[in-house]
Amino acid sequence: MSVTRRAVLYGSLGTAAAGLSTRRAAAAPEPIRFGWLTALTGPSSAAGIGFNRGVVYAAEKINAAGGVNGRMIEVVTRDTQGDPAKAVNAAVELASNIKVHACLGPTNSGESLATTPILARFKVPSLQFPQLDTLIDPVKYPNAFRLTPTNSQWDDATRHYCIEILKAKKVAVIGDNTGYGTTATAVSVTNFKQAGIDVVYDAVLDANAQDTTPNILRAQSAGAEVVVVWSDSTGLNARMMNARGRIGWDVSFCGHPAMGSGDVAHLLEKPAYWDKVYMTGFRSCSFDASGKLPPRSQAFVDEVKGKVQLSDTVLYWVLAANDAVQLVAETVARTGSSDSEAIIGYWNKLTKWPGVYGDYTFTPTSHNGYPTDEVVMSAANSERDGAFALAPGYA
Amino acid sequence: MIESIISYGLAMGAAYALIAVAYNVMFSTSRVFSFTAGALGMLGGVCGALFIDRLGLPGVVGLLATLAFCAVVGVVTEFVAVRPVLRSLDQHLYVLSTLALCLMIQQFTAIEWSTVPQPFPQLIPVDLLGIRERFWMPVVACVLVVGGLELLYRHSMIGRAFLAIAEDNFAARALGLPERGLRVASYALAGAIGGLAGFASGGIMLAFFANVSPFNFYGFIPVALGSIGNNRGAIVAGIALGLFQQAANFLVGGVFSSVAVFSVFIVALLIVPQGLFGAPPARRV
Numbered sequence: 001m002s003v004t005r006r007a008v009l010y011g012s013l014g015t016a017a018a019g020l021s022t023r024r025a026a027a028a029p030e031p032i033r034f035g036w037l038t039a040l041t042g043p044s045s046a047a048g049i050g051f052n053r054g055v056v057y058a059a060e061k062i063n064a065a066g067g068v069n070g071r072m073i074e075v076v077t078r079d080t081q082g083d084p085a086k087a088v089n090a091a092v093e094l095a096s097n098i099k100v101h102a103c104l105g106p107t108n109s110g111e112s113l114a115t116t117p118i119l120a121r122f123k124v125p126s127l128q129f130p131q132l133d134t135l136i137d138p139v140k141y142p143n144a145f146r147l148t149p150t151n152s153q154w155d156d157a158t159r160h161y162c163i164e165i166l167k168a169k170k171v172a173v174i175g176d177n178t179g180y181g182t183t184a185t186a187v188s189v190t191n192f193k194q195a196g197i198d199v200v201y202d203a204v205l206d207a208n209a210q211d212t213t214p215n216i217l218r219a220q221s222a223g224a225e226v227v228v229v230w231s232d233s234t235g236l237n238a239r240m241m242n243a244r245g246r247i248g249w250d251v252s253f254c255g256h257p258a259m260g261s262g263d264v265a266h267l268l269e270k271p272a273y274w275d276k277v278y279m280t281g282f283r284s285c286s287f288d289a290s291g292k293l294p295p296r297s298q299a300f301v302d303e304v305k306g307k308v309q310l311s312d313t314v315l316y317w318v319l320a321a322n323d324a325v326q327l328v329a330e331t332v333a334r335t336g337s338s339d340s341e342a343i344i345g346y347w348n349k350l351t352k353w354p355g356v357y358g359d360y361t362f363t364p365t366s367h368n369g370y371p372t373d374e375v376v377m378s379a380a381n382s383e384r385d386g387a388f389a390l391a392p393g394y395a
Numbered sequence: 396m397i398e399s400i401i402s403y404g405l406a407m408g409a410a411y412a413l414i415a416v417a418y419n420v421m422f423s424t425s426r427v428f429s430f431t432a433g434a435l436g437m438l439g440g441v442c443g444a445l446f447i448d449r450l451g452l453p454g455v456v457g458l459l460a461t462l463a464f465c466a467v468v469g470v471v472t473e474f475v476a477v478r479p480v481l482r483s484l485d486q487h488l489y490v491l492s493t494l495a496l497c498l499m500i501q502q503f504t505a506i507e508w509s510t511v512p513q514p515f516p517q518l519i520p521v522d523l524l525g526i527r528e529r530f531w532m533p534v535v536a537c538v539l540v541v542g543g544l545e546l547l548y549r550h551s552m553i554g555r556a557f558l559a560i561a562e563d564n565f566a567a568r569a570l571g572l573p574e575r576g577l578r579v580a581s582y583a584l585a586g587a588i589g590g591l592a593g594f595a596s597g598g599i600m601l602a603f604f605a606n607v608s609p610f611n612f613y614g615f616i617p618v619a620l621g622s623i624g625n626n627r628g629a630i631v632a633g634i635a636l637g638l639f640q641q642a643a644n645f646l647v648g649g650v651f652s653s654v655a656v657f658s659v660f661i662v663a664l665l666i667v668p669q670g671l672f673g674a675p676p677a678r679r680v
Binding site: 041042177203204205206208209210211213214215217218234235238261263266267 | 396399403407506509511512513514599600601603605606608609641644645648650653
């Protein structure tokens with residue numbers, strides 16, 4: 001190939017232009033790098049996909065409005081596939097190579113247990129969603145803050161509903177034999193007993209148990225007035241509802257949000273078997289008697305209509321993720337800095353910060369920011385666009 | 396309580412027995428315990444729901460498509476996980492190869508199908524003698540398979556060839572029997588039987604990728620209790636297992652029923668290591 005003088009001239013002009021463009025880019029404000037670890041593929045990706053819609057929507061909205069003090073939000077997403085090993089590698093990459101200014105996720109406890117110490121070592125401000133109580137510890141991990149309720153808050157809401165609203169004096173507590181189910185069942189039994197309630201039957205079942213009739217019959221013959229369920233297995237939940245329906249027992253089920261999953265509906269022998277099933281939910285994601293969401297949530301749903309799909313996901317996933325991005329943006333705007341210390345310092349003084357999903361409060365000694373009184377019970381069979389109706393009895 | 400023990404116990408026992416027969420059929424021509432038996436059972440339920448519920452095929456067509464698909468999976472097992480390790484049977488490499496294939500099938504199903512249980516369609520909307528379909532179908536499937544295998548083994552040349560291979564592989568080959576072809580055929584047959592177990596018990600087990608483990612574990616117990624390679628023993632032990640498991644579910648409840656089942660299994664094998672229907676091994680002198 002011959003090299004002409006014209007080609008050399010064009011090449012020189014191009015190089016000069018590139019140099020100018022580089023200087024201009026160097027002058028542009030540094031983007032706010034927002035690390036986002038979530039399972040977007042694989043068996044546990046449903047929640048990750050829902051959360052991701054909130055992250056993407058919030059970042060695009062902020063950037064469309066000119067960013068934060070002229071700095072764009074750059075979401076750096078890594079698909080962990082629900083695998084703690086992949087999550088660890090991604091966390092190291094985000095913290096040490098990409099040097100994100102803040103990080104959200106991963107979205108399940110197993111992954112977060114593995115990544116939280118890593119993000120703490122790199123002092124990356126970290127926002128978390130998983131419910132596991134021990135995940136958040138301001139002494140061990142001063143950089144980690146939780147935006148969702150803990151398992152204890154779910155347990156508190158369920159116990160409160162059983163005692164104060166359903167007026168139950170005798171309860172049965174049934175969980176599955178996973179690590180989560182076993183722990184949640186034991187804690188629930190202890191807390192009910194401490195509250196002076198008679199736990200007449202408690203059991204841990206195989207998450208894939210085919211016939212739950214013996215256990216439901218035992219709970220019935222023991223005189224349980226409410227059955228508290230701690231299992232995220234939709235199959236087990238549906239089988240227990242079917243067993244309850246088949247023996248014609250008119251008792252309420254209260255407990256885990258998985259009881260409201262659409263997958264449960266497909267497994268029920270009759271739609272009526274879903275009646276009187278109440279799951280933990282959130283005021284911000286609950287319809288009132290007139291079918292309206294609280295004002296902030298309703299405004300968000302109206303705003304995202306046609307832009308974010310809500311019909312096949314859970315509303316709180318989208319809201320909580322939206323709040324996470326908005327919180328980081330506001331922190332940088334208020335502090336004028338994206339330094340780790342500035343962000344963590346701001347969060348440690350956060351008082352009733354008004355997100356859409358809830359009003360968050362952090363202190364240096366408490367990094368669980370979700371308000372307990374926002375955790376309520378919802379009617380499991382009332383889902384509409386990822387939100388649920390309040391269970392009967394709430395004002 | 397008694398009604399539930401009998402209905403669930405017989406149905407699940409029949410399903411376990413069918414999985415045990417699938418183990419035996421594969422073992423008879425290869426001397427390999429293929430742990431894809433559980434995956435075949437799982438696929439039976441998933442394929443049934445896929446073909447009938449999602450694709451809208453008629454029940455009979457859905458059943459035949461399920462059996463054909465599972466038979467193909469059986470053949471693939473023979474080629475991929477069994478044939479390469481047959482020369483080193485004494486090293487038991489088949490445990491790894493068949494388990495690996497089983498896990499691959501399970502993970503693929505989880506990703507492509509669903510990670511939560513899906514409903515299995517009801518094929519016949521009326522009960523049979525007042526018994527619901529999900530309870531009688533596994534039992535009927537079991538009876539048909541037992542009858543079919545008896546006919547095959549006793550009244551057909553190919554069945555006798557199977558028995559010859561199972562009895563003495565080297566002698567059968569010396570007589571000119573196509574050992575490889577018969578082994579492939581036995582894996583196809585086992586695939587169809589395993590798939591039938593999952594299809595027939597779909598009303599109880601649902602279409603769920605995680606059914607692999609219960610089918611593998613509970614399906615292996617009748618193999619050991621009924622004496623390895625003995626289909627009649629597997630059927631009797633399978634039914635007994637189902638009834639005992641459901642009775643334990645009522646008597647001790649929760650996860651303890653599984654503990655009870657495995658405890659009895661271990662005790663039984665300590666007393667009769669050769670299985671309930673096997674002859675004690677001849678003592679070399």
